[in-house]
Amino acid sequence: MSRPRVLLLAEICNPEWPSLPVVGYKYARALASVADVKVATHVRNRPAIEAAGEFGDKVIYIDNEWIAGRMHKLSEILRGGSDVAWSTHQIMAYLPYLEFERQALRTFREELAGGAFDLVHRITPMSPTLPSIAASRGPVPFVIGPLNGNLDWPRAFQSEQKREREGMRRLRNLYKALPFARTTFTRAAAILAAFRHTVDDLPPGVDARVVPFPEVGFDPAIFHSDGRRRPFSGGGPYRFLYAGRLVPYKVPEVAVRAFVGSDALRPHRLHIVGDGPEEPRLRQIVAEAQAQDRVIFEGRKSQAEVAGMMRGVDAFIFPSIRELGAGVVVEAMACGPVCIVTAYGAPGDLTANGRGVRVPLQPLDGLVAANRAAMEACLADPEAHAAMASAAHDYAVGLYTWDAKAAYTARIYDAVMARRSLADLTDYL
Numbered sequence: 001m002s003r004p005r006v007l008l009l010a011e012i013c014n015p016e017w018p019s020l021p022v023v024g025y026k027y028a029r030a031l032a033s034v035a036d037v038k039v040a041t042h043v044r045n046r047p048a049i050e051a052a053g054e055f056g057d058k059v060i061y062i063d064n065e066w067i068a069g070r071m072h073k074l075s076e077i078l079r080g081g082s083d084v085a086w087s088t089h090q091i092m093a094y095l096p097y098l099e100f101e102r103q104a105l106r107t108f109r110e111e112l113a114g115g116a117f118d119l120v121h122r123i124t125p126m127s128p129t130l131p132s133i134a135a136s137r138g139p140v141p142f143v144i145g146p147l148n149g150n151l152d153w154p155r156a157f158q159s160e161q162k163r164e165r166e167g168m169r170r171l172r173n174l175y176k177a178l179p180f181a182r183t184t185f186t187r188a189a190a191i192l193a194a195f196r197h198t199v200d201d202l203p204p205g206v207d208a209r210v211v212p213f214p215e216v217g218f219d220p221a222i223f224h225s226d227g228r229r230r231p232f233s234g235g236g237p238y239r240f241l242y243a244g245r246l247v248p249y250k251v252p253e254v255a256v257r258a259f260v261g262s263d264a265l266r267p268h269r270l271h272i273v274g275d276g277p278e279e280p281r282l283r284q285i286v287a288e289a290q291a292q293d294r295v296i297f298e299g300r301k302s303q304a305e306v307a308g309m310m311r312g313v314d315a316f317i318f319p320s321i322r323e324l325g326a327g328v329v330v331e332a333m334a335c336g337p338v339c340i341v342t343a344y345g346a347p348g349d350l351t352a353n354g355r356g357v358r359v360p361l362q363p364l365d366g367l368v369a370a371n372r373a374a375m376e377a378c379l380a381d382p383e384a385h386a387a388m389a390s391a392a393h394d395y396a397v398g399l400y401t402w403d404a405k406a407a408y409t410a411r412i413y414d415a416v417m418a419r420r421s422l423a424d425l426t427d428y429l
Contacts, residue, residue, distance in 0.1 A: 004118045004413045006035045007108055009134060011062075011100050012124040013041040016048040023215060023327065024124035029054055030217075030406035031123075035413065038117075040104040042068070062103045068096035083247060083277055085165035087172065090129055094178070097130045105134055112139055118417055119143055119189075126215050128193075128201055129172065131180035135187040141416050144184065145192025146215035148324045150201035151345045156363040157321050160248040176203075185209075189416045192409075194325065195349050208421070211412055212428040214346070216327035217402045218334050222303050225336035225393055228311035232382045238268040239313040240375060241337065243306050243328055244320065246276030254319035254364070256282050258372035260289035265375060271313065273298045273306055310335035315378050315385070319371055321361065323347050329356075333396035338385040340374045342367065355392040357385070399427060 010028050014021035028039050032055070039055060043063040049055060075092035079085035111117060120134050121143040128147045135142045153161045153169060161169070175181055185191055185206050192213035193199045199210055232238050242255045252272065259270040272282065272295065279297070286295045301309065310316060316332035317340045323329075326346035332339050333355070341347035343358035351358050357377075359370045378385050398404065408427060415422055 004035045004410070004417060005116065006031065006037050006413065007112070007117045007120045008037050008039045009101065009104060009120065009122040009132070010039050010041045010124050011097060013039065014045045014048050015052045019327075020124065020126065021045070023217070023325075024126075025049070025052075026217060026219065026402050027123055027215075027405065030402035031121075031409060032058065033403070034406045034410040038108070040107070042100065060104075060107060062100050062107070064096055064099040064103055067099050071096050079165065083245075084163070085168070087166055087168040090127060091168060091171075093125070093130060094175075097125060098133060098180070101133050105137060119413060121413075128185075128198065129175040131175075131178065131184040133180050135185075136180070136183040141189035142187060143190045143192070143412065143416060144188050145190075145211075146194055146213045147192065148194040148198050148215050148346075151197045151322055151324050154321050154344065154361055156361075157249075157251070160251065160321070163248040190412055190422060192412070195346055197324075197345065208423070211422050211425045213405075213408070213412075214325070214350075214400075214428055216325045216330050216346075217400050217405050218327070218331045218396065219303075220334065220397070220401050223307045223310070223331045223334040225311065225334065228336040229313065231386050232314045232378075234382075238265075238315070238379055240268070240270045240315050240317050240378075241273065241309055241313040241332075242270070242317050243273040243301075243309070243332075244318065246272075246274050246278040246282060248278060249322045250318075250320040251364070251367070252278055252282060252319070253285060254367050254371050255317045256285050256295060257368045258317075258375055260286060260291040260295065261368070262372050262376060264379065265372075266294070268294070268379075270295045270317075271298055271309060272296065273301050273309060275300050307331065307335055310337060313337050314382075315340055315375070317371065317375065318342075318347060319359070319367060320345075320347065321367075326350055330396050330400045333389075333392040334400070336389055336393055338378065338389040339392060340371065340378075351392065353391075354388055355395055356388055 010024050012021050013024040015025045039059045043061040046061045071092045075089050078088050119141050120138050122132050127149045185203050191210045193210050194214040244250050246252050259265050310332050316337045319342050323345045329347050329350050339356035341351050344361040357374045
């Protein structure tokens, strides 16, 4: 078949911004290799996208700053910055996003009506709480996703939820009563949804159009296992790595407390990559344990630097208790260390079936003790952990490179355009 002609709605799409913006950009770039795409994105992304120079004239910039700028400023005031209160950010994004799509559809109205596109695919935002008017107003099939959301806060971590200023989370389900919320999914030809916690959030009756599809991926030119550290054999220190923002819901204190509280781990090393509001607390814990020589705060690093560190350690420890996507876990898998994660949300799903060490979700002190036991077990049985790491590496390389994800998306496009069942698209189950 000829390459599908696809209008990509990618409001969040920026090669220079971490997390969702760079994921959106890399997915859009990969899709351009399997389809003839036109990308509609926000004008704020223009400098970075043009500096990258990879899309040429395939991008149209939508300027809704008359409302987006005002709502962003209000959001930062209500949140007290941009590090916490994500639910407040999402609430403030509702009206600006509808205006973004309205302008995008108006911009491409004649091309859509004239048959210039086979599909419209919204790739960002990835939250199911932000609806799409394109689902019910477009003349061609509409694809949405990958979506990720609806992971509850564990009850045992209410103090962390409070520090994250996530009180507005209790209003989340009100989005289902807002305009376009239901038709976004009932009119979609295909819904790409990451994990069970997201699929369960969708309206009844759409299961036949749901394709399992996590949003995260990795660049194998950066994250790979070539030249990685030799497997631990008892000589020299065992090296653990935590990499991520130092914020309450990622509970980096679990990794720190687990490590400094173990006599067996005293000869070994824990590297902390990242920064954030929890850093002073973590440094205090380390100082009180007199472990400054064993716990090394590395600060913020580039992707290439993080990848190099992942290849240079034996285990990646990531105790986050509310992780929807966990791209950093897939990146670690690709680089070769064994992953120790909390068995809740995306990290638990990614490391299932012997692909990592899954620590049961439990109250904070229990989580510390269980992670300490998991870290000590790495020393006792390095061969079993190396086998887990090998299985994880093969899984990541087989399914999570951006090229692999683009090829899979092309299969989805093909099925949608041919009006075939999506039931056999189960690679990510």
